[in-house]
Amino acid sequence: MEKFTLTLKSVPAKSRRTTLCGVVSSGNLEVLVEPIGMEDACEIEVSTSAHGFRDIWEAVLNDFAKEHESGGLRLSINDAGATPAVVSLRLSQAFEIASGDAP
Amino acid sequence: MKQHDHLASNRLARLKRAAGISSNRLVATEHAVQLLGAVIEPGDRVCIEGNNQKQADFLARCIAKTDPSRVTGLHLVQSVLALPEHIDLIERGQVERIDFSFSGPQASRLALLVENKKIAIGAIHTYLELFARYFVDLTPRVALIAAQAADREGNLYTGPNTEDTPAIVEATAFKGGIVIAQVNEIVDRLPRVDIPADWVNFYIKAPTPHYIEPLFTRDPALITEIQVLMGMIAIKGLYAEYGITRLNHGIGFDTAAIELLLPTYAADLGLKGKICTHWALNPHPTLIPAIESGFVKSVHCFGSEVGMERYTSARPDIFFVGADGSMRSNRAFSQAAGHYACDLFIGSTLQIDSHGNSSTATLDRIAGFGGAPNMGADARGRRHASPAWLRAGREAQLGAGIPRGKKLVVQIVETFREHMQPTFVEHLDAWELAKTADMELPPVMIYGDDLTHIITEEGIANLLLCRTQEEREQAIRGVAGYTPFGMSRDARMVENLRDRGIIRRAEDLGIRKRDATRDLLAARNIKDLVRISGGLYDPPAQFRNW
Amino acid sequence: MSYFEASARTRIRGLVDAGTFEEFCPPEMRQTSPHLARLNAPLSFDDGVAVGRARLSGHAILIAAQEGRFNGGSVGEVHGAKIRGLLDRALAERPSAVLLLIDSGGVRLHEANAGLIAISEIMRALLSVQAAGIPVFALVGGSCGAFGGMGIVTRLCNEVIMSEQGRLSLSGPEVIETVKGVEEFDSRDRALVWRVTGGKLRRAQGDATRLVEDSIPAFRNAAAELMERYRVHSLPEKSLTDLLADQERLACRNMQFSNARDGQEVWDATLSDSTHVPELSSEEFNQRLLER
Numbered sequence: 001m002e003k004f005t006l007t008l009k010s011v012p013a014k015s016r017r018t019t020l021c022g023v024v025s026s027g028n029l030e031v032l033v034e035p036i037g038m039e040d041a042c043e044i045e046v047s048t049s050a051h052g053f054r055d056i057w058e059a060v061l062n063d064f065a066k067e068h069e070s071g072g073l074r075l076s077i078n079d080a081g082a083t084p085a086v087v088s089l090r091l092s093q094a095f096e097i098a099s100g101d102a103p
Numbered sequence: 104m105k106q107h108d109h110l111a112s113n114r115l116a117r118l119k120r121a122a123g124i125s126s127n128r129l130v131a132t133e134h135a136v137q138l139l140g141a142v143i144e145p146g147d148r149v150c151i152e153g154n155n156q157k158q159a160d161f162l163a164r165c166i167a168k169t170d171p172s173r174v175t176g177l178h179l180v181q182s183v184l185a186l187p188e189h190i191d192l193i194e195r196g197q198v199e200r201i202d203f204s205f206s207g208p209q210a211s212r213l214a215l216l217v218e219n220k221k222i223a224i225g226a227i228h229t230y231l232e233l234f235a236r237y238f239v240d241l242t243p244r245v246a247l248i249a250a251q252a253a254d255r256e257g258n259l260y261t262g263p264n265t266e267d268t269p270a271i272v273e274a275t276a277f278k279g280g281i282v283i284a285q286v287n288e289i290v291d292r293l294p295r296v297d298i299p300a301d302w303v304n305f306y307i308k309a310p311t312p313h314y315i316e317p318l319f320t321r322d323p324a325l326i327t328e329i330q331v332l333m334g335m336i337a338i339k340g341l342y343a344e345y346g347i348t349r350l351n352h353g354i355g356f357d358t359a360a361i362e363l364l365l366p367t368y369a370a371d372l373g374l375k376g377k378i379c380t381h382w383a384l385n386p387h388p389t390l391i392p393a394i395e396s397g398f399v400k401s402v403h404c405f406g407s408e409v410g411m412e413r414y415t416s417a418r419p420d421i422f423f424v425g426a427d428g429s430m431r432s433n434r435a436f437s438q439a440a441g442h443y444a445c446d447l448f449i450g451s452t453l454q455i456d457s458h459g460n461s462s463t464a465t466l467d468r469i470a471g472f473g474g475a476p477n478m479g480a481d482a483r484g485r486r487h488a489s490p491a492w493l494r495a496g497r498e499a500q501l502g503a504g505i506p507r508g509k510k511l512v513v514q515i516v517e518t519f520r521e522h523m524q525p526t527f528v529e530h531l532d533a534w535e536l537a538k539t540a541d542m543e544l545p546p547v548m549i550y551g552d553d554l555t556h557i558i559t560e561e562g563i564a565n566l567l568l569c570r571t572q573e574e575r576e577q578a579i580r581g582v583a584g585y586t587p588f589g590m591s592r593d594a595r596m597v598e599n600l601r602d603r604g605i606i607r608r609a610e611d612l613g614i615r616k617r618d619a620t621r622d623l624l625a626a627r628n629i630k631d632l633v634r635i636s637g638g639l640y641d642p643p644a645q646f647r648n649w
Numbered sequence: 650m651s652y653f654e655a656s657a658r659t660r661i662r663g664l665v666d667a668g669t670f671e672e673f674c675p676p677e678m679r680q681t682s683p684h685l686a687r688l689n690a691p692l693s694f695d696d697g698v699a700v701g702r703a704r705l706s707g708h709a710i711l712i713a714a715q716e717g718r719f720n721g722g723s724v725g726e727v728h729g730a731k732i733r734g735l736l737d738r739a740l741a742e743r744p745s746a747v748l749l750l751i752d753s754g755g756v757r758l759h760e761a762n763a764g765l766i767a768i769s770e771i772m773r774a775l776l777s778v779q780a781a782g783i784p785v786f787a788l789v790g791g792s793c794g795a796f797g798g799m800g801i802v803t804r805l806c807n808e809v810i811m812s813e814q815g816r817l818s819l820s821g822p823e824v825i826e827t828v829k830g831v832e833e834f835d836s837r838d839r840a841l842v843w844r845v846t847g848g849k850l851r852r853a854q855g856d857a858t859r860l861v862e863d864s865i866p867a868f869r870n871a872a873a874e875l876m877e878r879y880r881v882h883s884l885p886e887k888s889l890t891d892l893l894a895d896q897e898r899l900a901c902r903n904m905q906f907s908n909a910r911d912g913q914e915v916w917d918a919t920l921s922d923s924t925h926v927p928e929l930s931s932e933e934f935n936q937r938l939l940e941r
Binding site: 027050053056059060081083084085086089092093096 | 328332522585590616619
């Protein structure tokens with residue numbers, strides 16, 4: 001497993017519900033969203049079975065932090081080889097649930 | 104006096120050699136190998152019928168058992184090299200040259216034989232192109248074909264899976280060749296005659312029914328949310344935009360998703376009757392919900408699909424069905440229909456380069472083309488107009504003082520395939536393959552200048568609106584997402600292309616990504632398809648979980 | 650909503666009264682598998698099972714749901730301990746029922762010994778819960794079915810609610826094919842696999858006590874109805890005579906069908922009309938069972 005943690009600038013999140021989204025199965029991932037004691041940054045912890053794609057992860061996660069008000073959230077990801085498309089979609093879904101936009 | 108009937112007299116000589124084992128065209132199953140040995144001559148051009156669907160598998164097994172010292176120097180001219188026996192025949196040294204369209208499951212073995220100079224490849228064709236050459240310079244001397252049934256005269260019923268048979272038999276029978284058919288059964292009376300007996304020299308009952316691959320069945324259960332999203336983008340950003348009524352879909356989950364979104368998402372957009380009414384398409388089970396909801400008016404098929412026979416029979420308003428009540432497919436005609444009569448082709452691929460060239464070739468496989476290049480190419484001989492076709496021509500600014508149209512040729516791909524293989528690449532593997540296999544052309548499925556749109560989960564790139572090669576390249580990079588190819592885009596230029604509507608993201612089309620769920624699919628599993636078909640669809644065992 | 654397609658958590662959400670699920674050992678506790686970690690394999694924050702308390706039709710229940718998509722719903726040490734702990738808790742909390750949403754191929758091979766022990770602990774705990782008069786229901790309708798040790802656990806439950814898509818057996822089809830050959834059992838013939846292990850055959854043979862459609866509300870209704878029945882008629886203790894009668898019935902079944910190759914043969918022998926059984930809805934099938 002390749003593991004790394006990024007702390008990324010982001011607008012403070014409006015709502016901060018703990019939530020788990022997705023399942024760890026081949027080509028998929030789970031993401032756990034929790035509140036942490038920060039305001040203008042989010043912390044993203046990645047554990048992935050696909051080695052050597054850190055630059056792609058960083059690009060995807062940077063875009064996520066830019067496009068979503070996720071300051072004050074910690075996102076912990078268990079990944080089993082999801083493509084960037086699936087990662088982005090799952091993160092958006094988790095974010096919507098955590099911020100109370102969706103059930 | 105000059106002799107004008109060499110071919111006919113040679114055919115008579117061959118028939119005479121087989122006289123002892125044939126009675127009124129019927130040859131006993133156990134004499135099949137002997138028959139082939141008697142009628143095939145060294146150096147013959149031989150066609151063993153088979154494509155990505157039905158296969159003359161029994162005759163293929165038989166020819167691979169003939170005496171290699173007598174049946175030798177063959178030139179295979181056939182749609183596919185898909186069976187192990189096709190390759191066995193080459194390995195036994197009985198074949199000198201092959202001209203074909205597709206090698207599918209045997210792609211790796213074939214690549215090895217070519218590398219070891221065991222075989223020469225004439226060319227890899229599209230189906231239609233190979234059929235065309237049957238009537239010019241690659242006419243078979245002997246054709247080994249597959250039919251559902253024969254009557255006692257030797258008339259053949261090829262039924263829903265008629266496919267390539269008429270093209271092969273027409274070329275062979277009318278140019279002094281020998282036609283040998285394997286049949287699943289011999290009956291007193293055929294439902295209908297697809298191939299008349301006097302075009303057939305021999306028929307043999309095969310010990311097992313000819314194999315048919317259910318290649319066009321996609322289990323809706325395996326369609327992903329990303330594919331749903333891309334389907335929504337295709338429907339709203341392309342089909343609705345251009346008013347696509349006549350079209351062809353490639354095989355794959357991406358296009359299956361579109362088919363399953365028609366009765367739900369597209370209907371909600373008010374598109375019923377406005378898009379996707381007329382098709383050149385195999386009877387995809389995933390089209391059932393769109394047919395049942397009245398979306399579809401007509402479908403002509405290249406071949407059939409295992410399990411769809413009763414359904415197609417019961418929908419003669421939609422499919423091409425004989426007086427006997429069963430469908431008839433015809434690959435040559437459907438390819439022509441896809442080429443000339445459709446406004447849009449959409450399919451998937453493995454690699455796309457910066458010019459928009461796309462290829463399904465990889466280094467260790469010689470897979471070939473099948474029919475996609477005929478669908479996925481502008482038909483420059485087309486002379487009838489339609490709104491979609493004219494709009495594409497206008498967008499591309501075609502024509503010198505004369506209105507011109509253009510076919511919409513679309514690739515729908517995820518930016519990464521499984522195992523994080525990028526779909527977008529700087530350099531197609533096809534180049535390396537061409538080098539190692541000593542081919543004159545890199546095997547490109549769709550040429551960049553035919554490609555009009557690319558759809559990915561990142562949106563649509565409309566290449567018709569690009570005015571320079573640089574714009575085109577940036578438009579492609581702009582939808583290539585997080586692939587290295589995509590990340591090396593010129594961000595400013597891509598934003599400019601987006602402002603001009605050349606690149607359109609999901610949000611630009613008013614599509615919310617979170618709405619892209621499997622709940623939108625009109626059927627979410629094979630059982631749903633059976634239910635929606637009113638029990639008429641009978642899926643093969645490997646697709647059932649009941 | 651399809652039960653088959655839903656995730657473990659979606660199944661729980663759809664089964665219980667809205668907003669009542671209270672999870673024990675929730676994902677943020679990160680009780681992950683030490684064995685998978687040692688093997689450098691992907692972990693899941695809940696180790697593939699969610700357990701907790703909730704209400705069903707207003708009554709207290711305990712519930713566990715296995716996630717079939719994480720390592721085939723396999724039972725590892727932590728996964729097993731969560732289920733076993735839930736059952737232990739039932740003795741203290743005395744809920745109206747315990748619901749086990751089983752979706753599992755059995756023991757997790759990566760942690761075989763710990764998993765085997767965990768399953769035997771689950772069995773023992775389950776028997777204690779039943780001995781205390783609390784009914785345990787198995788719900789089987791996920792893509793992994795209930796195989797191996799979890800197949801046994803399923804059969805220990807007081808009630809087994811299945812959909813046709815659910816499967817219940819001991820050895821999985823691939824295992825049988827590997828050991829005995831494709832002539833014995835062709836695991837790729839999916840229709841055959843489901844005719845032999847699927848919900849309809851299990852219902853016909855009495856291994857499943859309810860056959861429902863593949864929908865979360867259908868599973869919910871069946872569970873709620875059964876729970877109500879147990880609330881009215883408390884769990885009878887099985888006497889030795891009952892057990893001997895069960896044994897006798899199973900022995901007869903074994904004799905009658907020892908040469909059967911296909912579920913169809915069982916339907917032919919047990920239903921008055923055995924045509925088109927796979928095509929029947931669960932309601933039509935249940936009707937035919939009544940008519941036999």
